[in-house]
Amino acid sequence: MTPDPGRRTPVWIKVLVYFHILCVVIWTLPVRNELTKPNVRPIGTDWLLAMNLRHVRTQPWVKAYLFGTGTWQYWDMFAPNPANSDGYGDALVKFKNGEERTYWYPRIRDVPIPGKLPLERFRKFFERAGDENTAYLWLPFARVVARDMNKDPNNPPVLVILRSHRQPIAAPGKPQQTEYTVKEYFRYVVEPWMLKEGA
């Protein structure tokens, strides 16, 4: 770096840069929902988080700036605690003639190493689509399954059941459960119009 006192950055750029950093810090500071309650008295650094949550982060200009410029962000990798349950998804598909087949949704464990990276997005999507807070992802998920399984026009799928398979990771020193718990979390009665070409 060559300091050059003759060169000055315009004031408006400085203001923008400081404002940007401020917004990013405000938006990314940890969010602990219990601190939003007015009767909770924060201790130590929680005081800063509580002030941010109650008075600053809620200011409309913070969200407007970050989402308007595309610089929104949040960082919670393996935090506050890493996931302690292994899981994957699939679907049970019932056909017009009564036959049942299992729809294979990418399960990263069973994919050869070169294929793991490209298919990671499927795992990420299932991580979200298997959550009740985002139940609106279930319908498009089930529709894709129905379309993919619609191979025979005389025997179309009539019902799609989305399933999750979960296995909690045992804490150190505890016996590890080997079986996965299967849960059917969404039943989709296939709409015939949806199977038509171009639907």
Place this chain on the structure above:
Amino acid sequence: MIKLYRTIDAWLFAWGSPVPLGLLRIAVGFLAIFNQLLLTFQYREWFTENGFTPRWVAILWLGDYPKLGPVEVPRIDLLSHVTDPRISFAFVAVTVVLSVLLMLGLWTKPVSILLALGITTLQHRSPAILHGGDTVIRLLVIYLAFSPCGLACSVDRLIGLWKGKIAPGPVVVPLWTQRVIQINLAIIYLTTVWIKWGGSQWRNGQATWYPSRLQEFERFWVPEFMRQFPMVWVTTYGTILVEFAMVSLVFYRPYRKYILAMAVMMHLYIEYSMNIPLFSWLMICQYICFYDADEIRGWAGRVGQRLSRWRVQLPLPDQKPGEMAAIEATDPFDLVTLVPGDSPSPRQLRQAWFRSPGAWWLPIIPRKLKRST
């Protein structure tokens, strides 16, 4: 307080060479090619109405536009009314081309702006599939779009030198984008380590026990002792320490290289053992911003000294200053010395090709080689 402000201000708005930004641009462009190429192969699943995430999913996921008083502030989303899968495919494919151009540094300013718009659009079109690496890549291309990253290590610069429109020698530019990238990187580690410290498993030293047993994240083989105590304590508390150091001690120059080396080791271990696309590489490539161009040149000079016995001379006829400057600008370790003379023999040319990317240009310049064969 004023003294502190002046110190921070002088650091944040210093001027210097854009070489670190140029190198970062190459790395980000390379990783963006890979990321956008994967999305191109999966465009039907993630960017069409018959895929897993039709348009209305994105609208529900992101919610209403934020408001400033009565004014709605729109998100960057050039695909907001697009439902035609052919347009979606073309859009994703164009971001691959833009990533290639960004890596090369060709038409850098418009390309970086268009790529920032493109990647932000795709992430707003399908937010349900985003992972940490996506967020990092979006932020980096936005920052690069504001930076003078095309003024170093770029085809733009070589063309300028070749045509004599740019004078050889160091360029001096404002470095605030480089500093903002450093600060944003520190914010990533700060918030992560802060949230982790609120988690019981990180405090009791058992956190890394769990991810190492998630079969959906498994990648390459890991020796069993790495998944058992006491290594679980070492990796749990080691992660906390390294991430905290990346917020604090990394800004203290005497400790910088040790902290960065530890952070690189941490990310490489994650990259080896877990299937988390691009995130580790994107984090590592940002570390270049902790170095100034003088330090990078000094390092390249020292490497060049060690390799000095491999230096070769390359005779070239009809040497023009701009053309020579362009060729020499692509020889970071100074392993090829251009001397006046007849055209090089095929053997000399082969030797130069292995030593300097600058020599790769020569076959496409017939005037330089007209008598070489």
